[in-house]
Amino acid sequence: MPNILELKNIGYSYHNLHGETKALEDISFGVSEGEFVAIVGPSGCGKSTLLSIIAGLLTPEQGTILVNNPDGSLHYPRIGYMLQRDHLFEWRTVYRNVTLGLEIQKKLTPERLQIIDRLLEEYGLDKFRDKRPSELSGGMKQRAALIRTLALEPQLLLLDEPFSALDYQTRLTVSADICRLIREAGKTMVIITHDLSEAISLADRVIVLSGRPARVKREMPVKLTLKDDSPLAARNAPEFQDYFNKLWEDLTHEN
Ligand code: ADP
Numbered sequence: 001m002p003n004i005l006e007l008k009n010i011g012y013s014y015h016n017l018h019g020e021t022k023a024l025e026d027i028s029f030g031v032s033e034g035e036f037v038a039i040v041g042p043s044g045c046g047k048s049t050l051l052s053i054i055a056g057l058l059t060p061e062q063g064t065i066l067v068n069n070p071d072g073s074l075h076y077p078r079i080g081y082m083l084q085r086d087h088l089f090e091w092r093t094v095y096r097n098v099t100l101g102l103e104i105q106k107k108l109t110p111e112r113l114q115i116i117d118r119l120l121e122e123y124g125l126d127k128f129r130d131k132r133p134s135e136l137s138g139g140m141k142q143r144a145a146l147i148r149t150l151a152l153e154p155q156l157l158l159l160d161e162p163f164s165a166l167d168y169q170t171r172l173t174v175s176a177d178i179c180r181l182i183r184e185a186g187k188t189m190v191i192i193t194h195d196l197s198e199a200i201s202l203a204d205r206v207i208v209l210s211g212r213p214a215r216v217k218r219e220m221p222v223k224l225t226l227k228d229d230s231p232l233a234a235r236n237a238p239e240f241q242d243y244f245n246k247l248w249e250d251l252t253h254e255n
Helices: 047-055 094-098 100-104 110-122 138-150 168-184 196-202 240-252
Strands: 003-016 019-032 036-040 062-067 079-082 156-160 188-192 205-209 216-221
Touching: 003 047, 019 047, 019 062, 019 188, 019 216, 036 047, 036 168, 036 196, 047 079, 047 156, 047 188, 079 138, 094 100, 094 110, 094 138, 100 110, 100 138, 110 138, 138 168, 168 196, 196 240, 205 240, 216 240
Parallel strands: 036 188, 036 205, 079 156, 156 188
Antiparallel strands: 003 019, 003 062, 205 216
16 A cells, blocks of 8 residues: 655754744654554653644644655645544534534535435434434544544544543443444544553554654554454454553653
8 A cells, every 4th residue: 555645754843932842853654545553652742743743734844744645646635633522512413513514614515414414324323413412422422523524524534532531441442433433434544542552452553652852663563363353352362462562661661
């Protein structure tokens, strides 16, 4: 698979009255189409900054991002963003929440609304379209947030700790569920997580960042024998512990 995105020697610093905070240094890696990449690293190392650069919200000070679409076109992939909280608005119904992205972008076309109807049905939310977000479970809220994101037909999904607001047990099932739906939709995904088990069970490759300024410390492809069953089953794969130990070692031995 060719890389649809290629980061080359990316560097970034924040500047304010107190001086400079160097967040990223010489970061290079690629993301291929349909791949799931997890980014892990110590708190405050620069993970969100890196995601903002990939999203095009920040411009790198050093380095370049190359785009290489499979059809040869040069447009930047359409990006979908999922954040730590589901950001559903309580004053809107579930339906008016999932259509909000389209409304803002003035893309409420019959075709797009049809996609939303199909996803609501597929994701078991059809019956809840006139409910308020507070009437949904944590997992259903994340599904609604995913529909709102997918309705904009992104090619690349960026997830910044999307499950961290959920309790541990809900998080296990919801993260597996959401990632299965993203795989079925054929999307490419870059996810930030501080949960090493989550990274191993969900991603095809884990990128470990060093402490700030973040550099790539390790790129670890993940191949688990039980991955086809589900990300939950993957946690019981014989290789799992080995991957976990490697990542743990990287994160606890700063050099
Ligand atoms: P992470 O996502 O890994 O926790 P961030 O990318 O949010 O890390 O932040 C990396 C570093 O940059 C941190 O030290 C943080 O304090 C600093 N930083 C983040 N945003 C800003 C900002 N707007 N201005 C100044 N410093 C910032």
